[in-house]
Amino acid sequence: MKNNIVMDGLRSVARMGQTAAVAAKAGIKYATEKPSNAKLMRETFESLGSTYIKLGQFIASTPSLFPREYVEEFQGCLDQTPTLPFSYVQQVLASEFAGRNLNEIFASIDEKSLASASIAQVHAAQLVSGENVVIKVQKPGVETILYTDLNVLHWAAKILEKAVPKVKFASLADIVDEIKTRMVREVDFIEEAQNLDDFVNYLNITQNKAAYAPKVYHQYSTRRVLTMERLYGVPLTDFDVVKKVSKDPSQVLITAMNTWFGSLMMCNSFHADLHAGNLMLMEDGRVGFIDFGIVGQLKPEVWTACIGFMDALQKTDYALMAQNMLNMGMTDTKIDTQVLAADLERLFSGVLLADPQELLSTNPADLNDIMMDMVGVGERHGIRFPRDFALLFKQMLYFDRFMRILAPYTDIYADQRLQMVQSMDPNVLLKH
Template sequence: MKIHRPHLLKHSFNVVNRMRQTVSVAGLSAFRVAKGEKPDARLLKDTFEQLGTTYIKIGQFIASTPSLFPREYVEAFQDCLDQTTPLSYTYIEQVLTDELAVDGQTLSDKFAFINEKPLASASIAQVHAARLHNGDEVVLKVQKPEVETIMQTDLGVLHGVTKIVELLMPSMRFASIAPIIDEIRLRMLAETDFISEAQNIRDFQQFLSVSGNTKVVAPEVYDDLTTKRVLTMSQLHGVSMIDETAMRQYCDDPAQVMADTLNTWFASLMFCNSFHADLHAGNLMLLTDGRIGFLDFGIVGKLKAESWRACMGMMQALQDNNYQAMAQHMIDMEMTHGRSNVDAQDLANDLERMMKTIMAEDITFTSGVPFNSKEQADELNQMMLEIVEVGKRHGIHFPRDFALLTKQLLYFDRFMRTLAPDMDMFSDQRVQILGQTDTSQPSASALNMS
């Protein structure tokens, strides 16, 4: 295979430059420690945010994977921000030109208009609105320059610096770092491949089609304008689903919209290749035509059917305050190295003590604080951390994507307190949790969502 020397030199320069930046930031953090600052989770979080793309994503991975990381680090990284200063449109235009303007064509041949002001800017990509020559309104998700090179370089050196981190921060010492780094690599590199995200969208759309669901929609992908670094999708217009007043412009019953959202997501757990694992308020929209829009499929999860059913049973038992059943479902979730060694009654007692403490402190349940407040987000994270911590003490090891699924369930719970305060996720007749009455087969009503 012929290697182009200029490209190789540029790549090598970028790798060296990235390593220089990393050493510089790490050096400043080491200087802070030398001056007497405690080398704790907060310092590591500050350092990661300075290092940018890769380390912000690692911080978010730490925050969403409490089964692997010490509690103080999970808490420190909960507010690891992924909003970055927008890049100049000149850079974005160059990426679009490199990726889409082929065979002598120009961007003007592809697009009638591209808004130079971004809709959003995060560590991996920047989003711009555009219009095609046929009048279609689209959004362009454009990967930032050298993101993959930066990530590969950063992940490569992480193996080397891990030993130093373990020496400075003993609580970050793990039984085996290699599987964790491999997991981080898989998740992060998947986010840099927009062809993979496009496939996630198509999988979801196929699920909607097969299940006859016409109440929910995902953006249409324009395959001829999509590459690994550029994702072109139809632009959806609507309002946030945490703004009940705005929603009533396009629907009669916001609670029913919430039920339709839940039914769709629960069904996708069993019948879609993956489930959307990041349905926060920014990724859900009530469209002007009354349909529900699921956005941004960069983060998806996958869970074995038996683990999912046990998780649903655990959440139902939690809702019913049945801690013996909750403990048994945790054991049945295949989360233990030796399930016969787990004392179910002892685990149930610990779960009951934990939940009573949480409920006693949980003033936000009835305070009327809006869902998107930081207090309720912190409460959500604390509840998940407590569940995981109790499990750890009993030798329970959670499936890889359990944290993603649990956080989404808890997110929906808080979402409903604002949008549909009278709705109960587990007992409302409008909400069909698959396998609730028969864990081997989906209920007919659960698929009858159109």
């Protein structure tokens, strides 16, 4: 125990030194090359690794808190890192399953990783009992680096708040605390396993046979190792391969969206990172959901208000839009809905001139702009949106990208098969 404390202390000191060196390098680059502040910050964050990359992704998905130029710049914040040697994976497994013979758990483990990101690395394996699984192994010192970085950020935020009292986003320290809460949850694989169990239970209760999520092997999982059933399939962005498995690619997308929309109402949390790598079409035609490390939480009434807002937007009913905006946000002040409706009309009238029905089929960049403008209008009226509101919209943007590939000539949002608000009635969910 004492040695671990000493090692953590040494890692913290080394991390602070590394942070200072990268910051100094960024200062020199700013003085010599004069890049934009947003670009320099993104490049610096990527150089600093896991914590700062996650912070960059938080900035990209939280337009209600950060200036637009930073939100747009951090859209490209990368989360791929070099792979670690297989010997490290073996060390972690030996440490986490101390006292147990690994040969009695795993018949084989592929030395080459399937994926490597800032927090963990994934390897394919086979259990002694014969099941094919994937093992998600946490990278070295992730928690120490996380806490060191966030303590430095918290300290810097406090200084900045005192030095610049009129900073637009005055609650910087609170924002750092929010990031800390999310990231600490992401490095706890026991919590990720619970997220997966929750989703699997939801599929079972609703008798949804069209979607699937991997089984967790809890007896072979810890805070730093997660062992799950391995799913085989293709990403939804590979249209040619999807076409070979499914006669109707749009049906695949409808299944994925209906399943996800249902989880907003019926799960403790929703998958907040369903990009092409985390959503697949399995060989048997089912849609597979994987990697539940990043989740959001949303009250069902907030999602109902979001749907009401979008419906009112298509009908250009600005008074109803204003009311739903209040229902999905929070405010301490009395809002004049007529003034809010007028502001929304000014914002959206130009967007809707072409065809209101095309709004939700516009490109992701435009949707992101619309979301940021809407949040801006809300802020001016003292409306604070739920903290996971941006995660919700980010996922809608991911679905937009899938639509362009799988159903380019179909208005999915007008499709009668799509159920954006669902009840506990299992018949509502799409089945084969």
